[in-house]
Amino acid sequence: MNKKIIKQLAEIVGVQHVSDDPIELMVHSRDASPLFEEFPVVVVRPGTAQEVSEVLGVANKNNIRVITKTGATTPWGASVPRQKGLMIIQMGRMNRVLDIDENAMVVTVEAGCTWTRLERTINPRGWRVGVMPHSCGMSSGVAGNITAGSGTSQYSAKFGLQIDNIMGLEVVLPNGSIIKTGSGAIDGAKQFDKNSGTPADITGLFWGSAGMFGILTQVTLRMYAMPVVTQYQLHAFETPSAAQRMIYRVQKNDIASGLFFFSRESVATTGWPLPIAHLVTGSIEGSNQTEVDGKAETYRTIARDEGGQEIKDIGAVLGAIYTDKLMRYTFGNETYFPGGGRFCLNTAFPIMRLEEYLSRTAVMGKKHGINPFGVVFIAKNTLYGLQYFPYYEREPEQRRKALAAGAEAMEANAAAGMGSWCMAGILAPAFYSRMNKNTFAFIESIKKAVDPNNIMVAPWEN
Amino acid sequence: MTLNIKQYEENICYCSRCGNCYGEAALEPSSTCFLRDYYGWESFGPRGRLNMCRHLMDGTLQYTNELVERIYSDLLCGACSSFCVLPIPHFDIFRAMRKDAVEAGLKLPKEIERIVASLDKAGNVFGAPKDNRAKWATELALPDKGDLVYFPGCYSSYTDQETAISTIKVLRAAGLDPAILGTEESCCGNPLLLSGHANKAEAFIKENARKLMATGAKTVVASCAECFRTLKVEYPKIVPDFKVNVLHTSQLMAQLVQENRLHYKWPTAEGRAAIVTYHDPCQLGRLEGLGVYDQPRKVIQSVPGTNFIEMPRNQKLARCCGAGGLVKNTNDGMATNIAVEVLHEANSTGAMTFITSCPRCKKNFKDGVKKDPMRLLHLKIVDLNEFIAMHLVDA
Numbered sequence: 053m054n055k056k057i058i059k060q061l062a063e064i065v066g067v068q069h070v071s072d073d074p075i076e077l078m079v080h081s082r083d084a085s086p087l088f089e090e091f092p093v094v095v096v097r098p099g100t101a102q103e104v105s106e107v108l109g110v111a112n113k114n115n116i117r118v119i120t121k122t123g124a125t126t127p128w129g130a131s132v133p134r135q136k137g138l139m140i141i142q143m144g145r146m147n148r149v150l151d152i153d154e155n156a157m158v159v160t161v162e163a164g165c166t167w168t169r170l171e172r173t174i175n176p177r178g179w180r181v182g183v184m185p186h187s188c189g190m191s192s193g194v195a196g197n198i199t200a201g202s203g204t205s206q207y208s209a210k211f212g213l214q215i216d217n218i219m220g221l222e223v224v225l226p227n228g229s230i231i232k233t234g235s236g237a238i239d240g241a242k243q244f245d246k247n248s249g250t251p252a253d254i255t256g257l258f259w260g261s262a263g264m265f266g267i268l269t270q271v272t273l274r275m276y277a278m279p280v281v282t283q284y285q286l287h288a289f290e291t292p293s294a295a296q297r298m299i300y301r302v303q304k305n306d307i308a309s310g311l312f313f314f315s316r317e318s319v320a321t322t323g324w325p326l327p328i329a330h331l332v333t334g335s336i337e338g339s340n341q342t343e344v345d346g347k348a349e350t351y352r353t354i355a356r357d358e359g360g361q362e363i364k365d366i367g368a369v370l371g372a373i374y375t376d377k378l379m380r381y382t383f384g385n386e387t388y389f390p391g392g393g394r395f396c397l398n399t400a401f402p403i404m405r406l407e408e409y410l411s412r413t414a415v416m417g418k419k420h421g422i423n424p425f426g427v428v429f430i431a432k433n434t435l436y437g438l439q440y441f442p443y444y445e446r447e448p449e450q451r452r453k454a455l456a457a458g459a460e461a462m463e464a465n466a467a468a469g470m471g472s473w474c475m476a477g478i479l480a481p482a483f484y485s486r487m488n489k490n491t492f493a494f495i496e497s498i499k500k501a502v503d504p505n506n507i508m509v510a511p512w513e514n
Numbered sequence: 515m516t517l518n519i520k521q522y523e524e525n526i527c528y529c530s531r532c533g534n535c536y537g538e539a540a541l542e543p544s545s546t547c548f549l550r551d552y553y554g555w556e557s558f559g560p561r562g563r564l565n566m567c568r569h570l571m572d573g574t575l576q577y578t579n580e581l582v583e584r585i586y587s588d589l590l591c592g593a594c595s596s597f598c599v600l601p602i603p604h605f606d607i608f609r610a611m612r613k614d615a616v617e618a619g620l621k622l623p624k625e626i627e628r629i630v631a632s633l634d635k636a637g638n639v640f641g642a643p644k645d646n647r648a649k650w651a652t653e654l655a656l657p658d659k660g661d662l663v664y665f666p667g668c669y670s671s672y673t674d675q676e677t678a679i680s681t682i683k684v685l686r687a688a689g690l691d692p693a694i695l696g697t698e699e700s701c702c703g704n705p706l707l708l709s710g711h712a713n714k715a716e717a718f719i720k721e722n723a724r725k726l727m728a729t730g731a732k733t734v735v736a737s738c739a740e741c742f743r744t745l746k747v748e749y750p751k752i753v754p755d756f757k758v759n760v761l762h763t764s765q766l767m768a769q770l771v772q773e774n775r776l777h778y779k780w781p782t783a784e785g786r787a788a789i790v791t792y793h794d795p796c797q798l799g800r801l802e803g804l805g806v807y808d809q810p811r812k813v814i815q816s817v818p819g820t821n822f823i824e825m826p827r828n829q830k831l832a833r834c835c836g837a838g839g840l841v842k843n844t845n846d847g848m849a850t851n852i853a854v855e856v857l858h859e860a861n862s863t864g865a866m867t868f869i870t871s872c873p874r875c876k877k878n879f880k881d882g883v884k885k886d887p888m889r890l891l892h893l894k895i896v897d898l899n900e901f902i903a904m905h906l907v908d909a
Contacts, residue, residue, distance in 0.1 A: 069554065075580060076555055078569060079562040084531045097554060124556075125533050145554065168538040190597070191533030445527045 053093045057114055061096050064106040069097040069145065080121070080133075080140050085395060087129035087478055092119075092140040099145045101269040105228040108267070111139055111507045112227070119509050120263045122164050122193025127396035127440070129478045130200040130262060135509065141267060143195060149173045150270065156244035158219050160272040163195030170194060170273075179275040182211030195268035201260025202398070206335070208431035209302075210309040211276065215259040219246050222270035223258060226503035233258070234272070243272035257498070262480070262511035265502050279309070279337035281344045285351055287360030288329035295330050296406035298358040299430055302334065303403065305354070307347050310335040311430035315410055318425040327363060395441045396426075397458045397479065401470040403435050409470065413439050413461050420457035422450075484512035515617060518610035519567050526567045526607060528600040535560040535594035535604070537831070546593045546833055548852050557584050560594035560604055567607060570614075577618040585611050586623050587848075590708060590839030591796040596830045605801055608839075612710030625843040626709050633714070637700035638668040648696035650675035654682055660693035663731040667741035668701050669873035677873050680903035681737045681763055687906050688775040692735070698725050702736075704744040704797075708840050716752050719744075723753040737763045737899050739795035739872035747802050762798055763899055764871050768809035771816040777907045781819030789821045790814060790901070791865040793856065793879070794832040795872035810871055810898055817905045823863040825856075833859070835870070837878035846881075853882030857890050871898045 053072040061070045071077070077091040093116075098104045111118050120141045121131040133140065143164035151160040152174060159181070161170055167181075168190045174180065183205040185197050197203065198221075203214025211217060220234030220243030235241050237249035246255040258265055289295040295313055302308050314331045334351060338344040352362060401409050406428065417424040426439040441458045443450035455478065462472060462479045466486040472479065484492060499510060519526065536559060537546025544551050549558045556562035563584065569575035585608075592605045615622065632641030650671060656664075664685070670678040685692050700722055706715035726734055736742040739762065746760040770776050792814060798806045807829045815822050827833055836842070836852025857879060860868050870876050876897050883890040896904075 071555060073557075073580070075557050075566065075575070075584070078575065079556045079565045082531055082565065084533075123533055124531070127530075142556075144550075166538045190538040191536050 054114075057110060057116070058094065060110050061094065061107060064110070065096055065098050065103050069099070071095050080124075080142070083121075083124040083129060083131045084127045085129040085132060085478070087132040087134070090133045090136055090138070092133045092138045093136075095140045095142055097142045097145045101222060101224055101230050104141065104224040104267050104269055105230055107139075107141060108224060108226060108507065109228050112505050115505065116507065117509055118263075118267075118507050120196070120199070120267050122196030123166060123191040124196075125192045126196070126200055126202070128398065131196065134478075135513070138509065143193060143267075143269075146269060147193075152177065152179070152275075153242065153244065154179070154275075156242065157275050158244050158272050159275050160220075160243055160270055161194050162270055163268045164193050166190065167192050167194060167197065174275060175278070178278050180278055181273050182207055182217040182276055183214045185214075194271050194273075198259055198271060199261055199263045199268060201262070203259070204429035204431050204436045206310040206312065206429075208429050208436070209311040209334075210337075212432050213436075215256060217274045218255055218259065218271060219243055219274055220249075220272040221255055221258055221268055223266040223268055225266040226505070226508050230269070231266075236272070243270075262509075264499055264508045264510040266508070280339045281337065281341050282309075283336045283344050283348050285334040285336065285348065285355070286326070286363045287332050287334075287355040288327050288363055289332065289358070289360050290330070292330050292407040292410050294359045295332050296404055298332060298355050298360055299406070299435075300403045301354045301358070302351060303430060303433065305350065307336065307351050307354075308334040308430075309337040313406065313428040313430070313435070315425070315428075317414070317423070318427065321423065321425040329361075332360065395443070395454045395458050395478075397437075397439045397441065397461055397465075398472050399437045399439065399462075399465050399470050400434055400472070401437070401465075403430070403433065405470070406435055408468070409435070409437055409465070412464055412468070413437075416457045416461040416464065417441070420453045420460070422453050422457045424457065424461075480511040481513070515614075517570060518613040518617070519607060520571060522567075522603065522607045522610060523571055525602050526564055526571070528602050529561065529564040529568075530600070531561055531565065533561055534597045534599065537593055537597045544855065546597070546827060546831060548589070548833070548836070548848075548855070549587065552848055552851070553587065558587055560608075563588065563608060563611070564602070564604075567611065570611075577614055577620060579621050582615060582620050582622060585615050586626065586839075586844050587841065588839050589796075589834045589836070589841050589852075591834030592800045593796070593831070593834060596800060609708065609710070612708070613712050614710070616710035622709070623844045626840060629705055629840065629843060630709060630711055630714065633701055633706060633718070637718075638672060639701060639705050640668065640672050642672050645697055647671045647699060648694065650678045651682070651694060651696065654679070656682065656696075657691065657693040658696060658698075659729045660691060661730070661732045662690055662692045663726060663729050663734050664692040664694050665699065665702070665726075665734050665736045665738075665741055665745065666694070667736060667738035667873070669877065670737055671699070674873040674876060674897070677737050677876070677897040677899050680897065680899040681735075683903045684763075684767060684770075684776070684899055684906065685735075687777070687903075688770040693729055693731070695722075695725055695729070702738075702741040702744040703748065704740045705840060707744070707748060715748075719749055719752045723749050723756045726758060727756065731758050733759045733761060733766075735761045735763055735766050737871070737897065738874070739798035740874060742806075743797040743801060743804060746804070762806055762809075762871065764798070764810040764813055765806060767813045767898070767902060771813055776816065776902065778816075778818050778905045779907050781817075781905075786819035787821070788819075788867060789823050789863060789865045790867040790869055791823055791825050791860050791863045792828075792898075793825065793835060793860070793868065793870040793875060794829055795870060795875050796832075796834050796838055798871055799832070800830055806871075810869075813898060813902060814869060817902065823865060825859050825863060827859065835872075835875035835878045836882075837874045842874065842878055849878055850881045850885050853878045854886050854890070857882050857886070857893060860893065861889065866892060866894060867901065868893045868895050869898050869901050870895070873897065 146162035147164040233254040234246035236243035441454035443454035666678040703715040703718035742762040836849040
């Protein structure tokens with residue numbers, strides 16, 4: 053890296069926050085995915101939105117292309133440099149919880165704040181966020197999760213996707229302008245609502261954008277009160293089709309706060325202390341016991357109607373799934389099996405196509421000699437499947453197979469009309485090649501408009 | 515050169531780079547691992563360091579002097595392993611990196627060189643005269659043979675003599691008659707293991723083991739957490755005949771409390787109101803799964819009137835005092851800053867007395883108080899043995 057440029061960057065963020073040390077570049081070349089392709093040329097750690105803006109000024113002036121990182125925890129390579137000559141803007145310094153506005157029921161954090169830190173800060177006050185990402189490790193950063201487009205959690209059945217919970221953003225555009233979306237777009241107004249302040253949903257533009265339209269520096273999220281009463285349910289099904297019918301009816305009747313589906317193969321792989329069957333777990337919440345008991349009875353009736361067998365006396369295990377011990381720290385990490393890596397494919401599809409989705413993934417796994425496993429989240433009317441393709445890190449052939457199986461499954465899913473909900477990372481090019489040409493041209497035109505020098509790496513090219 | 519980290523190849527490759535090792539699960543405002551917060555850079559944290567190990571094994575990275583700061587900045591506190599769900603022995607791996615650094619002939623931090631030279635010359639980390647090692651015991655007339663031998667270690671022999679004297683007071687108050695090696699005692703060898711000089715450490719360990727066995731000791735008790743871990747875990751590895759029962763003073767005192775052999779003064783009104791808290795030294799609890807957590811707490815709570823309140827992060831999830839991994843020597847500024855942060859957490863308990871079980875931790879915490887006296891001067895930093903001794907009827 054040109055020393056003059058390093059000096060310019062150091063003048064902006066401080067010399068201790070810029071590095072072109074080969075060792076530092078080396079360790080910034082990976083995330084929690086199998087990918088490892090290129091080293092960046094410089095890593096910069098800004099401390100404010102203004103510094104981000106000035107750093108992008110240097111990038112524009114010198115035609116340096118940019119990707120951002122927060123926790124670097126995606127298992128699909130969202131923050132791995134896959135081109136030569138990239139600058140990484142690492143957002144870890146901007147990690148504060150800025151404002152907990154209990155009146156407006158929103159919390160504002162800096163981009164690099166981790167989900168764990170956010171939750172640990174608001175939980176003691178009786179609040180939680182709607183979508184607390186589960187599988188990406190405790191160090192996952194808020195902005196990275198949003199720009200990567202992930203956004204389901206154990207409570208998505210009730211609270212939807214992350215995008216449904218973002219109430220506003222502060223973004224530094226590629227040209228260095230600092231903008232606010234949502235209600236914060238009005239000068240002097242606070243962030244509390246994403247639909248007021250601008251004529252279109254500007255906030256939504258940045259979700260899943262992989263940072264191509266700008267760098268998030270602040271995020272405002274909706275907060276919800278912690279439930280007073282929670283009850284957990286677990287049912288085993290003989291077939292995925294029975295499970296999908298049950299899920300459909302539970303969602304149609306708006307009963308559960310959280311729903312998961314685990315295929316028989318996944319349960320067997322993870323080694324959980326649960327019966328080997330297709331499992332649906334549910335959490336039912338309410339403000340009093342009577343309300344929760346009523347909902348739970350309806351839930352059980354539906355499950356029974358669809359052939360589900362209720363599994364009782366597993367409160368501790370199931371409770372752990374919905375808190376954090378099993379789901380966030382173990383499920384997420386069960387996928388980090390000893391000696392292995394895993395490549396994650398994310399797919400969105402309607403509830404009633406669960407069986408089709410599972411069979412397609414199984415076919416791809418079998419074809420490539422990989423045993424995929426994962427979890428399906430239920431978010432309102434849609435299912436979001438995380439399918440992990442495991443491999444052993446020291447065995448390149450297995451790694452190649454995992455990637456090939458994932459890529460082929462993605463192609464096949466896209467051909468069947470099932471989209472990805474994490475559009476960054478290695479599979480993005482395959483995904484974008486399936487996109488309607490006019491829609492893709494529209495996205496490209498926005499990219500060109502906000503980033504005339506094309507400094508931000510677009511997901512379809514990384 | 516065969517890399518020492520290579521013996522952990524499988525474990526190193528377990529790492530999936532999830533970042534849990536930073537300990538974000540713990541309380542805000544900062545992670546349990548100080549290193550990334552302090553240095554800000556990935557290569558100084560456990561995830562980055564494991565990534566470096568992988569490159570070192572693959573030959574895409576070499577042991578060069580550029581790596582030295584990263585290798586020797588680690589606290590070797592093992593907190594990362596508490597958060598990692600995979601079987602990755604971070605402490606062993608990162609210590610093996612230091613061994614590799616020594617064997618590769620890298621230019622080590624000068625403070626590390628100084629410690630090694632002191633140990634070579636005088637058998638203690640301070641380079642102080644060997645004859646002064648037992649000065650603290652001059653008035654105590656301790657025997658040199660017996661069933662129970664007390665091993666004070668370098669810190670309590672030379673700079674933290676209150677701890678050694680208090681330990682003897684407590685043991686005698688319970689009717690025990692501990693012996694010491696006196697000037698025959700040398701450093702336990704842990705600083706050399708931590709610095710990567712395993713061969714030199716072996717000589718110290720063999721010599722101490724021989725002398726301890728010659729006393730006829732059935733039990734060796736250490737008041738220093740580092741000495742305790744080394745005697746307990748490392749000695750039998752190097753001297754298979756070393757079958758002496760090794761206890762930390764907190765373990766022995768817990769037995770004495772159980773047997774009702776410690777008798778305390780009736781607390782004053784002020785004493786009854788005082789809140790105390792306790793810091794878990796890494797080498798007493800977390801490392802090697804030693805798990806000495808309950809005993810010091812039982813001992814503290816045996817003192818009448820004690821209002822014991824836990825720190826927010828404790829036991830397995832406790833933060834390192836900052837002095838671990840010889841960082842107190844290589845980067846005193848960072849070590850003291852860490853102590854200040856831990857003491858600020860202690861402040862949240864309302865404690866006036868801050869107890870620990872390791873003289874190295876105690877020294878670093880005392881330095882922390884000096885660094886932020888406005889907020890910390892009210893905290894009395896004491897070793898567990900001192901705390902008990904000051905409350906004994908017979909002391």
